[in-house]
Amino acid sequence: MSKISTNDVEYVASLAQLELDAAAKERLVQEMGEILAYMDKLNELDTANVEPMMHAMEMTNVFREDVVESSISRETALQNAPVHDGQYFIVPRILEGDEA
Amino acid sequence: MEYEAVIGMEVHVEINTKSKIFCGCSTEFNAPPNTNVCPVCLGFPGVLPVLNREMVNKSVAAGLALNCRISRWSKMDRKNYFYPDMAKNYQISQYDLPLCFKGHLDIEVDGEIRRIGITRAHMEEDTARNTHTIGGGQSGVDFNRSGVPLLEIVTEPDLRSAKEAYAYLVTLKQILQYLDVSDCNMEEGSLRAEANISVRPKGATAFGAKTEVKNVASFSGVQKAIEYEIARQIQVLEEGGKVLQETRGWDADRGITVTQRLKESAHDYRYFPEPDLVPIVVDEAWEHRIRDRLPELPMARKKRFMEQYGLSAYDAMVLTATRPLADYYEACVSAGAESKKAANWVMGDLQALLTDGKMEITQCRIAPAALAAMIRMIEEGAISGKIGKEVLADMFETGREPQAIVEEKGLAQISDEAAIEAIVAQVISDNPAQVEQYKAGKEKVMGFLVGQVMKASRGKANPELVNRILRDALKK
Numbered sequence: 001m002s003k004i005s006t007n008d009v010e011y012v013a014s015l016a017q018l019e020l021d022a023a024a025k026e027r028l029v030q031e032m033g034e035i036l037a038y039m040d041k042l043n044e045l046d047t048a049n050v051e052p053m054m055h056a057m058e059m060t061n062v063f064r065e066d067v068v069e070s071s072i073s074r075e076t077a078l079q080n081a082p083v084h085d086g087q088y089f090i091v092p093r094i095l096e097g098d099e100a
Numbered sequence: 101m102e103y104e105a106v107i108g109m110e111v112h113v114e115i116n117t118k119s120k121i122f123c124g125c126s127t128e129f130n131a132p133p134n135t136n137v138c139p140v141c142l143g144f145p146g147v148l149p150v151l152n153r154e155m156v157n158k159s160v161a162a163g164l165a166l167n168c169r170i171s172r173w174s175k176m177d178r179k180n181y182f183y184p185d186m187a188k189n190y191q192i193s194q195y196d197l198p199l200c201f202k203g204h205l206d207i208e209v210d211g212e213i214r215r216i217g218i219t220r221a222h223m224e225e226d227t228a229r230n231t232h233t234i235g236g237g238q239s240g241v242d243f244n245r246s247g248v249p250l251l252e253i254v255t256e257p258d259l260r261s262a263k264e265a266y267a268y269l270v271t272l273k274q275i276l277q278y279l280d281v282s283d284c285n286m287e288e289g290s291l292r293a294e295a296n297i298s299v300r301p302k303g304a305t306a307f308g309a310k311t312e313v314k315n316v317a318s319f320s321g322v323q324k325a326i327e328y329e330i331a332r333q334i335q336v337l338e339e340g341g342k343v344l345q346e347t348r349g350w351d352a353d354r355g356i357t358v359t360q361r362l363k364e365s366a367h368d369y370r371y372f373p374e375p376d377l378v379p380i381v382v383d384e385a386w387e388h389r390i391r392d393r394l395p396e397l398p399m400a401r402k403k404r405f406m407e408q409y410g411l412s413a414y415d416a417m418v419l420t421a422t423r424p425l426a427d428y429y430e431a432c433v434s435a436g437a438e439s440k441k442a443a444n445w446v447m448g449d450l451q452a453l454l455t456d457g458k459m460e461i462t463q464c465r466i467a468p469a470a471l472a473a474m475i476r477m478i479e480e481g482a483i484s485g486k487i488g489k490e491v492l493a494d495m496f497e498t499g500r501e502p503q504a505i506v507e508e509k510g511l512a513q514i515s516d517e518a519a520i521e522a523i524v525a526q527v528i529s530d531n532p533a534q535v536e537q538y539k540a541g542k543e544k545v546m547g548f549l550v551g552q553v554m555k556a557s558r559g560k561a562n563p564e565l566v567n568r569i570l571r572d573a574l575k576k
Contacts, residue, residue: 015368017182054197055175055373060381066117066154069124071138077243078134087133088240091184094230 003036004029102302103337105330106310107259107295109268112250113282114226114290115158121225121249122149122192122377129288133231133242141225141247143188149376151176155249156199158281159223160382160390162251163200165275165397166218170387174199176223176374184241185227193252195371198222199380205255205275206399207267216268217256226250229289245289251282257296257307262326269293269319274398278423286318293322298343299333308333309343313357316350325350329357401426409439418447425461431468437475445475449489453496465499466492474502486559487511515562517569520553523561524573527552538574546570 009028013020020028074087083090120127123140139147160170177195203218226248231240253272259265273284273291284291298310313329316322333343348357396404398420405416405426420426425446432442450471454464474495478488483506494505506512514520527549528535538545553566 015180015370054173055379056375057378060173060379062150062378063153063156064119064124064150066119066152067124068119068126071125071136074132074134074137077137077142083238085234085240088231088234088242089134090234090238091230091241092239093237094184094232094239 004032008032101338103299103330103334104302104304105260105262105326106257106298106300106307107261107265107326108257109253109255109259109265110294110296111253111269111272112226112292113162113253113276113284115155115162115249115251116280116282116290117152117154117158117249119152120247121152121155121223122247125244125247127248128244129290131244133240134244137243137246142243143186143246145188149192151377151380152249155223156380156382157390158279159199159221159251160387161279161394162253162276162281163203163221164387164391164394165279166200166203166205166221166253166272168200168203168218168221170382171197171199171201171380172383173197173379173381175379176377177371178374179224179369179371181369183227184239185230185246187228187243187246191225191227192374192377193224193371194222199382205268205271207264207271209261209264209267214258214264214267216258216264219254219256221251221253224250224252257298262323262330265295265326266319266323269322271398273319274421278395278398280423293319295322295326295329297326297329297333299330299337308337309345311343311345311357312347314347314349314360317352321350321352324355325357328355332357395423405429409433409443411440411443415443415447419443422461428461428464428468432472432475435469435472437472438479441475441479442472445471445492449492450496453493457496464496466495467499470495470501477502477506481513481515481562482506483511483513484559484561484563486554487513490559511560513562514557514560515565517565520557520561520565520569521573523553523556524566524569527556527570528573535574549574 006025006029009020009025009032012032013025013028078084078086078089081089114127117127119125120136120141123138125136125138125141128136140149163170174194174197176192178190179193179195180190182189198220200221201219203221205216205218206213207216208214226245228241228243228246231242234240255268259268276282276284282290286292293316295313295316296310297313298308300306300308311329311333313322313325316325329348336343344359347360349360350357402413402416402420405411405420406413409416411419419429429442429446432446433439437445450464450466454461471492474483474488474491477483477491478485483491487506491502491505491511494500494509495502498505531549531552534545534548538549549570550563550566553570554561554563557566
């Protein structure tokens, strides 16, 4: 029995704005379940004396100084946009109040 | 039943670095749309954000001023959601290890100090700005704001009234401006406040269902929105209903809050550590360097003004309202003006001139030392207080030194007794009826006669001398 239900897959897919057909859902129930089962296996290890790893990078404190550098031109910025008006990227009307 | 409100605030402030949080684009506010953009802040795939060191410095300074602990080790995280103001479909923010945490801010309401817990202050990037004026069922997106550094400051649910929430915002803004970490300009959106509001029967310990109020354009708007929301929730409960957990927007025109989004459709952000940015380690030495550079904060400065300059609590509060004003006042005093007189001039006539001209103290053409010189001229009797006002107005207009104005306009006070005696004699002979009344015991006429002498001297006669000489003359 998978640790993941079809409902879970549909929920995650909706968050990612993905439309999945029945076969894909079935496959993902299986695959995501296997991933979680693997995590359970890792949880069997005794990690009492292991520093928790919070980040994949061992390096810390990489910064840039607060200096303004030239940006790309607006023309360049807009050139790949499906729709623009020379000033703005144009998108379907955003409903007020829907902002996260 | 008696109810009590429970309020927590979330405030986003734009940190005033010159460049954005993860790229070198300018943070300038009024640039034409999409001119301060690059592949990083446009959210192109494969680009590499790099954290602005100054953002960390300023955020730690803000955290320390809010009595927060600073994380020795923190990291950036991805907050995932879809919205047209965010091209890469995640916002880089901080989740479980914010840079600053567990602080507090003391606010003063009706003469009492209340301590408000600060849960956390974390760094994140601002999103693009949408414009709905395009028409035709379309919106425009301007990425100039995308990647402007934000500090999100979250309080504990410690506020109990709209008035306290207002005081919190005013105090917070004042501190951030003292630190020079943000302009805190609500109109330009560099400070945005959201309130989480619930009510519960007075004395209860459990929280009621809360609503979140957004889209408020001013501090007084926040206060009104909270007042409205508290009353609305109490009414819902009194009528036997249930308060729905939801996001509500403030409609300033109608003076009400309206439902924007029910909790059911709220997002699940699936935070995870941002793999493109390395962890941030602020060691003790770094924290101390920032702490050592913190300016004196408003409350401490107010207290010192009362002790050092003998000012009333009210005067000290007004003069420390902003750092430039407090600096101006102190420069004036250290240039030799008597502290209480300097306070009166700065808060009175100078402030009136600034208000009339819709100007800030930073735009004032009168150097603090010049104001001090003018105040000293009054004390030394070189000009009268009344002439001082005239000189101040000229200084304000022209930026000239008071001595030059007094000389050029011939405003020097007349302290020459013989000259005043001559004017007094003239006034006495010109006003025989009033002199008669005075001699008959009508003391009040004295004021009229002094006024006549001052008028004849065009305000320049030394008022003390005028009083004495006039009295002596009338005795004869």
